[in-house]
Amino acid sequence: GQQLNQSPQSMFIQEGEDVSMNCTSSSIFNTWLWYKQDPGEGPVLLIALYKAGELTSNGRLTAQFGITRKDSFLNISASIPSDVGIYFCAGRLLFSSGTYKYIFGTGTRLKVLA
Amino acid sequence: ETGVTQSPTHLIKTRGQQVTLRCSSQSGHNTVSWYQQALGQGPQFIFQYYREEENGRGNFPPRFSGLQFPNYSSELNVNALELDDSALYLCASSLGGIAETQYFGPGTRLLVL
Numbered sequence: 001g002q003q004l005n006q007s008p009q010s011m012f013i014q015e016g017e018d019v020s021m022n023c024t025s026s027s028i029f030n031t032w033l034w035y036k037q038d039p040g041e042g043p044v045l046l047i048a049l050y051k052a053g054e055l056t057s058n059g060r061l062t063a064q065f066g067i068t069r070k071d072s073f074l075n076i077s078a079s080i081p082s083d084v085g086i087y088f089c090a091g092r093l094l095f096s097s098g099t100y101k102y103i104f105g106t107g108t109r110l111k112v113l114a
Numbered sequence: 115e116t117g118v119t120q121s122p123t124h125l126i127k128t129r130g131q132q133v134t135l136r137c138s139s140q141s142g143h144n145t146v147s148w149y150q151q152a153l154g155q156g157p158q159f160i161f162q163y164y165r166e167e168e169n170g171r172g173n174f175p176p177r178f179s180g181l182q183f184p185n186y187s188s189e190l191n192v193n194a195l196e197l198d199d200s201a202l203y204l205c206a207s208s209l210g211g212i213a214e215t216q217y218f219g220p221g222t223r224l225l226v227l
Contacts, residue, residue, distance in 0.1 A: 002173070003156050033215060042204050042218030043157065044116070088156050099170035102147070102216070104156035 004089055006105035013079055014113050021108040022073040023089030031092035032065050032072040033102070036085045043088055047074070081112050117141060118207050118219035126225045127195050135190045135222045139207030145169070146188040147216060148180060149204040157204055163188055200226045 004025045013019055023032075031050055035043035047058050049065035049072060056063055062075045072089055089105040117140035127133050139146050145164045149157035159172035163182035177193040186207070192199060202223050206216035 003158075035218075040220070042116070042118075042206075042220050045215055045217060048215045090156075095170070099162070101159045101162065101170045101172055103159065104149075107154075107156050 002103050004091060004103055004105040006087075006089055006108050008108060009106070010109035010111070012111045012113060015079060015081060017079055019076040019079055019083070019110060020073060021087060021110075022071060023091075023105045024071045025091055025103070026070070027091070027093060027103075028069040029091030030069070030094050032063070033090040033092070034061075034063050034072070034074045035088045035090065037088060037107075038085050046087075076110075079110075079112050081114055084110055084112050086110070116217040116219065118205065118217055120203075120205055120219040120222050122222060123220070124223045124225075126227065128227050129195055129197060131195050131226075132191065132193045133195060133224060135192075135203050135205075135224070137188045137190070137205035137207075137219055139186045139188070139205075140217055143207035143209050143217075144186050145208045145216075146182055146186065147206045147208070148188070148190045149206065150174075150199075151202040151204055151221070153201070160190070195226045197226050200224060 006023050034046045037043040047063040052069045054065040060077045086107045090102045094100045119138045121136045147162040148160040151157045161171040162169045166182045179191045182188045202221040204221045206218045208216040
């Protein structure tokens with residue numbers, strides 16, 4: 001199935017370091033979402049972006065909607081052990097019929113070393 | 115806690131059987147989307163229901179079907195199960211509209227033997 005390209009695929013970082021991950025697509029989206037998923041649970045929404053160029057923060061998390069509408073990035077500052085998990089981006093495709101669907105990225109697996 | 119619940123939490127079926135998964139959306143949400151998440155992959159969009167009608171569909175065969183009820187809860191039905199149908203099935207509810215965001219349930223893990 002169709003998935004967005006996320007990078008890096010996985011990363012190990014030291015506690016306190018900043019983290020950056022991004023998501024790219026060949027399609028244009030009108031909404032970008034970032035989710036975190038812990039083992040055995042559903043994804044939890046972190047940040048939603050609705051306009052090209054938009055920069056939004058949620059605590060230590062900052063995300064941006066790319067100007068081309070084909071990419072987005074997520075930054076986590078001063079990482080802590082509970083940041084460990086899988087981070088997914090998702091783009092929403094809106095069709096002229098008024099229907100839409102979400103396409104998810106391949107995920108970035110983050111491990112934080114205390 | 116997102117207020118979205120799913121049942122059952124786990125399920126084991128054999129190839130060729132049929133399965134029904136259930137989802138109760140967050141209070142006030144009129145839109146439910148279903149996703150399939152294979153191990154190590156991101157969620158794949160199956161379809162979405164808005165006010166009891168299908169409102170969009172991903173690349174899944176017709177043996178994947180759904181229903182949404184007047185209280186906005188939803189079911190996902192899969193007929194003629196195949197081994198590759200083994201996955202975590204997630205539902206997500208939202209209020210609908212351009213600025214809507216969706217909230218996920220914990221998922222149902224289906225194993226097809």
